Each structure stands twice: as C-alpha cells, then as structure tokens.
Amino acid sequence: MDLLIKNGTVVTESESFIADIAVKDGKIALIGKNLPLEAKKIVNAAGKYVLPGAIDVHTHLAMPFGGTVSADGYLSGTRAAACGGVTTVFDYPMQRKGKGILETVEERLKMCAPQACVDYAFHCIITDLNEGSLLDEFQAAVDYGITSFKCFFVYKKEGMMVDDGTFVKVLLKAKEVGAITNLHAENPDIIDMNIERFLKEGKTSAWYHYLSRPEFVEAEADKRAIHWAKTFDAPLYIVHLANKEGVEAAAAAKLEGYNIFVETCPQYLEFTCEVYKREDGRNFVCSPPIKGQESQDALWAAIKNGTVDVVATDHCPFQSYEKDWGKDDFTKIPNGCAGIENLYPYMLSKANEGKITFNTAVKLCATNPARIFGCTDKGSITVGKDADIVIYDPDQEFTISVDNMHSDYDHTIWEGVKLHGYPVQTYVRGELVYDHGNFVGKPGFGKFIKREPRIRKG
Template sequence: MDLLIKNGTIVTAKESFVADIGVEGGKIVAIGKDLVGETDKVVDATGKLVLPGALDVHTHLAMPFGGTVSADSYLAGTRAAACGGVTTIFDYPIQHKGETILGVINSKKEILVNEACVDYAFHCCITDLNGGEILEEMERAVEAGITSFKCFLVYKKENMMVDDGTLARLLLRAKELGAIINVHAENPDLIDLNIEKFLAEGKTSAWYHYLSRPEFVEAEADKRAVHWATHLEAPIYIVHMADKEGLEACIEAKKSGHEVYVETCPQYLEFTCDVYKREDGRNFVCSPPMKGKESQEALWEAIKTGFIDTVATDHCPFQSYEKDWGKDNFTKIPNGCAGVENLYPYMLDAANTGKLSFERVVELCSTNPAKIFGCKEKGSLAIGKDADIVIYDKEKDFTVHVENMHSDYDHTIWEGKELHGYPVQTYVRGNLVYDHGDFVGKPGLGRFVKREAKINL
C-alpha cells in the first residue's frame, strides 16, 4: 500500500468506529482493524477523527463581478480549500449570450489543469438560451460530466437573470436529462424598488444592503422557484438559503415527496443582519445578506432535523479596498465573502461543542453533496472510493486570522473566530496536501470530476 492511516476513529454519515485505512493508487483499498502489509507511509491517527474530505459545492473563483474579479484565483482558492479539509470544489462559470456551455467550461478547465490543488467540478450558470441552442447543448454537457446548471432569479440589470419561462424550460430539460437546476432566489424588482427609495433618502450604509433584500424578498423567489419545480415535477436545488419563510416552503415540498434540495452557508449560521450596523459592515455584504435571528434559528433547526441537505460557502472574497468602494454607497460594494477554508472547521467545531453530531457534519459537507451532484467516487470513506481524507484533532484550538489562512484576500469575516478542534492533515486521492498548518501540495494535482446524472439520496 502507498499509505496506511492507523488507529483513527473513522466517521461516516451513519456511524463512527476505530479502524485503519489502507490506500493504494489514490483509492481506499482496505478498512479494518490491525491492517498489515508492505506500506510506503504509515500515519498514526490515534485519538483523532478520520473524515472524508468535504465537497464545497458553491464557490466563485476568479469571478468577474461588481467591477472587479473575486480575490482568489483558482490556485489560491483550491489551496485554501485543501488547508480547510475541502478536497473537491465546485465552481460556477457563467454563460452569457452567444456563449456555449462547454466553451465556458473548457476555458476554465484550461486554467485549472495547471492551478488546481484539489479536485474540481462545475455548475454552469445559464443566462441566455441562445435561441434554444443551450437546451440542445445541455445533453452534450451532461455527457461530459456537467450535470447541474444554475439560474439567477436576480441580477436583472447585470443581464444574468432568467425569467420564469426560461426557468421552466431549464427545469424540464434538466429533468429529461437526469440533471438538476440550482437556483439563486431573490426578487430583483423589489430589490430595485428598495434601493431607489433608500438612495433617494440618503440611506447609503451597509445596513441598507440588508434592508433592500430583507427576508420576504428572498422568500418570494424561494417559493416561486419551488412552486414551478414541484408543479413541473422537476428536481431543484436552492442555493445559499438564508430566510425562514423560504426554508419553510422547501420543507413543506420535501414533506410532500418533491425532490427539493436545500443548501445553506456558514455565514448565515454564524452571523445575523446586525453585522451590517458595524463600522466594517461593508465587508459582510453578500447576496442574499445575513438575515435576522429568527431565520438563523430556523436554519440551525433544519440542519438538526435533516431538512437542510448541504452546507457550502458561496466563497467569493474581495479585497478590503474594493469593499471600500461602497463605504458611502452600499450599491457599489462587491458582493461576496470568504469561506472555503472555514467550512469544515466551522461545522466540525459545532459538532465538537455538541450542537450536532460528527456524522451529521459528514453528511452535510461530504456525503450529501457527492450524492446530489453525482460524484460517485467522493463523499465517504469506503473501499473503492477516492482517498480524500481529513485527519481532525478534536483537542486542537485554533483562532482564525487572515494571516493563518491560505487565500489571497487581505481580510476575512471570520477574523478572531475561535474553534475547538481543527484539521491537521488533508489528503487528495492519497496525496498529502495540508500538514499541520502548512500547504504541502502542488498546483495541478487536482483533477476534473466527471459526474453522473441522477443519483438519488
């Protein structure tokens, strides 16, 4: 064997048990007590947890937005992912009018083949059907391993929004192909109405970013998206859920047997809209914004009861000087925050402090994302799976500072966050990429994950 991890507590979505894991050729080849045999490298994980690598299925790396480009390149973002125990990232390339799905995807692959420090996949954002050509091309995209597509119900002025008819066509086409549509749900007309009012009144601080996109503005679009998906009997995945009312609509649809999946993000679990009243409130501006305490409590309850399926980050950081563009006008603040390196440590800290189980964290951050998005070789520690492995020390205390992160941004909303327990090693297909605080992998190690259509939970 190439690698033998001994005496750790293996955590799956269903159970935990002490065993050894043997790795050869990038795959898990053995799990059991007291494994023996010729081994190149032995790691003693006594007293530590051994987890499947996380899948962050929502990142925006090197993404043009708000007059700039998100601060993390593909190299920096995947390096940070590795150092937080994320072994596969999903990026969101955006197709614009006249562009093809595979053309956009292949242009990103050309960069990632040299820069990726962890494995990677794509959801393609569809903004224009190109007279129906995109509906035809979706079949070729699915055959190429792109089995999920995103629709924005917002960003009308940026020419990224789809109307209800386009959403319906995409839902039906995805259903036909065994693919799934991801939806960013907010109502752009209400947002524009609120923004016009606040600017006219001279209300320009970051607090009005939240007030322009309050709970009910997100909830309306959540409910509309779920309405179309359930009546068309098509699967749907709601990204970055942040509000109680929209969440409740998803839960009701789930209870009725509809294929509705819900993602939330660590920032909505940790922060409320009160951050926008802070002096540095502009640094927390993202869309949808953090909401009130009632919504936050509803998200945590849905995590505990199983009605939220995944936790991902919407990682889209910008530099502080770019955030400062909106110091006197919240509409000029580039929308997005950091998170890819904080996802797994944050959720595992919640387990380590008794808020939920370690098995549930694995389910939310690894197993469910892999199943929903067709990553058959990811998401669990089992024989035949990729050896994407995280070793976690429950006793290691860690405080987040921008200086000990591994991205290219100059600030983080997680500054000063204290965590009890932290990853000490990350392996991608058996390759050590993170070791006790240091990135030890190499750009270009990551591989494209070709996904399968229609894997049911």
C-alpha cells in the same frame, strides 16, 4: 500499500468507529481493525477523527463581478480549500449571451487545470438560453460530466437574471437529461424598488443592503421556485438559502415527496444581520444578505431535522479596498465573502461543541454533496472510493485570522472566530496536500471530476 492510517475514529454519515484505512493507487483499498499490512507511509491517527474530504459545491473563483474580480483565483482558492479539508471544489462558470455551455466550461477548464491543488467540478450558470444551449447542449454537457445548471432570479442589470419562463425551460430540460437546476432565489423588482427609495433618502450604509433584500424578498422567490419545481416535478437545488420562510416552504415540499434540495452557508449560521451595523459592515455584504436571529435559528433547526441537505460557502471574497468602494453607497460594494477554508473546520467545531453530531457534519459537507451532484468516487470513507481523507484533531484550539489563512484576500469576516478542533492533515486521492498548518500540495495536481447524471437512461 501506499498509505496506512491507523487507529483513528472513522466518521461516516451514519456511524463512527475505530479502524485502520489502507490506500492503494489513490483509492481506499481496505478498512478494518489492526490491519497487518506494510505501507510506504504509516500515519498514527489515535485520538483523532478520520473523515472524508469536504466538497464545497458553491464557489466563485476568479469571478468578474462588481467592476472587479474575486480575490481568489483557481490556485489560491483551491490551496485554501486543501488547508481547510476541502478536497473537491465546484466552481460556477457563467455562460454569456451567444456563448455555448461547453465553450464556457472549457474556457474555465483551461484556466483551472494548471492551477488546481484539489479536485474540481463545474456547475454552469445559464444567462442566455439560446436555441443551441436549450436543444442540443444540455445533453452534451451531461455527457461531458456537467450535470447541474444554475439560474439567477436577480442581477438583472448585470445580465445574469432569467425570467420565470426561462427558468422553467431550464428546469424541464435539466430534468429530461438527468441534471439538476440550481437557483439563486430573490425577488429583483422588490430589491430595485427598495434600493431606489433608500438612495433617494440618503440611506447608503451597509445596513441598507440588508434592508433592501430582507427575509421576505428571498422567501417569495424560494416559494415561487418551489412552486414551479413541484408543478413540473423537476429537481431543484436552492443555493445559499438564508431565511425562515424559505426553510419552511422547502420542508413542506420535501414532505410531499418532491426533489427539493437546500443549501445554506456558514456565514448565515454564525452571524446575523446586526453585522451590517458595524463599522466594517460592508465586508459582510453578500447576497442574499445575512438575516436575523429568527432565520438563523430556523436554519440550525433545519440542519438538525434534515431539511438542509448541504452546507457550502458561496466563497467569493474581495479585497478590503474594493469593499470600500461602497463605504458611502452600499450598491457599490462587491457582493461576496470568504469561506472555503473555514467551511469544514467551522462545522466540525460545532460538532465538537455538541451542537450537531460529527456524522451530521460529514453528511452536510461531504456525503450529501457527492450524492446530489453525482460525484460517485467522492464523499465517504468507503472501499473503492477516492482516498480523499481529512485527519481532524478535536483537541486543537484555533483562532481564525487573515494571517493564518491560505487565500489571497487581505481580510476575512471570520477574523477572531475561535474553533474547537481543527484539521491537521488533508489527503487528495491519497496524496498529502496539507500538513499541520502548511500547504504541501502542488498546483495542477487536482483533476476534473466527470459527474454522473441523476437519471440513467435505459
């Protein structure tokens, strides 16, 4: 064997048990107690948890936005992922007017392949549904391994928004080819109306970013999207859902048997909209914005009752001087925050504190993302799966600081947050990439994950 991890508490989505894990050729070969095996490397994980690597299905690496580019490219973003126990990263290439889906993806693949420190996959954002992408390329993309497409109900001026008709066309075509539609749901017209009013009134601080797109602005779009998904019986994945009404609408649709999936993010679980009143409130500007306490409580309840399927990050950090562009005008603040290195440690810390179970953390951050998005070799500690493994020390205290992160940004909204327990090692396909605070992997080691469609054709 290449690797033998002994005596750890293995955690799956449904159970926890002490066992050894043997790894051969990048795959989990055996799981059992006191395995009498020899291995090139033996790790004693007694007193620690052994978990599947997390899958962050929502990142924006090297993304042009707001007059700049997000601070983490494919090297630093995937390096940070490895150091937070994330072994697979999904990025969002953006198809622009006149460009094809595969053309868009392959451009990003060329950027990512020589830099990626962990495995990676892509969703493709659809902004211009030309006849080629609709009639031909959806099937070609699925054959290529791209089994999810994203639409925006916002960012009209930036040329990213789709109307309801285009969204429904994407829903239907994605359903036909066995893909799933992801959606950023907010109401653009109400946002624009609010922004125009606030700017006229001289209300320009970060607090008005939140007030320009409060709970009901997101809730309306959630409900509208769910209505269309139900009407056409098409799968829908709502990204970064942050409001109580949206949670309730999704829960109702799920109870009716529809394939509605809900993602939320750690920033919505930790902070409330009160952060926008802080002097550094602009650093927390993201869209949808962080909401009030009632919505945060609803999200935690939805995690516990299963309405929330996935916790991912929407990782899209910018430098502090770029955030400062909007110090006197919230509309000039690049939207996005850091999170890729904090996702798994944060959720596991909440498990360690007893807010959720470790099994729930694994389900939200690893098993469900793999299941929903067709990563058949990922997401669980199972014989035959990729040996994407995290060893977690529940006794290690850790305080997040920009100084102990592994990204290229110069600040983090997570500064000073204390975590109880922390990952000590990360393995990607059996190779050690993170070891007790240090990145030990290699750029270019990560590989593209070709995903399976949701519906197999006979």
